[in-house]
Amino acid sequence: MFTSTAEPDLLAVAGRFAADPTGWPVALRFDAHQRWYARLAVGADHEVWALSWLPGQGTELHDHGGSAGAFLVVDGALTEETVSAGRLRPRRLAAGAGRRFGARHVHVVTNRDDRPAVSVHVYRPALTRMTHYRLVDGRLRVAEVAEAGAAW
Known part of the structure; x- marks a missing residue:
């Protein structure tokens, strides 16, 4: 018998949750003052x-503290900007589009x-x-390190 030890595809995990927002343990909401976020599962x-x-809402330029991950746009569209050749390069992701990234992604x-x-x-391991x-x-400079439980 073959037993798989492969880790789950994080984008596929995001897709399973995106497919049924009514099954989320928290109700989706929007906040006029800041991005709203909630942990759905761990x-x-x-x-x-x-x-x-x-x-108009967005993040600061950031990494994920050594966690790899993926995200999927469920509704609307988001623009992701990554650093390339010392500049931010945008990529628009419409509903249904997603992105996997490694542990050093900024x-x-x-x-x-x-x-x-x-x-x-979805993040592996947890943030x-x-x-x-x-x-x-053209160079990344650390502005702040945010810790789980203190900053979010």
């Missing part, structure tokens, strides 16, 4: 979050559209910290 090897984004995610967006994010950066003269 397991031995990953955790799942839902986020809502009103037009990005900004923003709702640049004129309607709300919803996304599901314990996130580092926020500034891009100065």
Whole structure:
């Protein structure tokens, strides 16, 4: 008998949660002052979050503290910017589009559209910290390290 020890595809996990928002343990909501987020599930090897984004809401330039991950746009559209050749390069992700990323991924995610967006994010291992950066003269500079339980 073959036993698989393969880790789950994080984008597929996001897709399972995105497929049924009515089954989430918390009700989706939107906050006019900041992005809303809630942890939907936590397991031995990953955790799942839902986020809502009103037009103009976004993140700072950040990493995931050594966690790999994926996110899937459930509704609306988000723009992800990653650093390449010392500049931020945008990529628009419409509903149904997703992205896998490794443990060293640094990005900004923003709702640049004129309607709300919803996304599901999965991290392996669970987030314990996130580092926020500034891009100065084409180089990443640490601005802050945020710890789980203190900053979110």
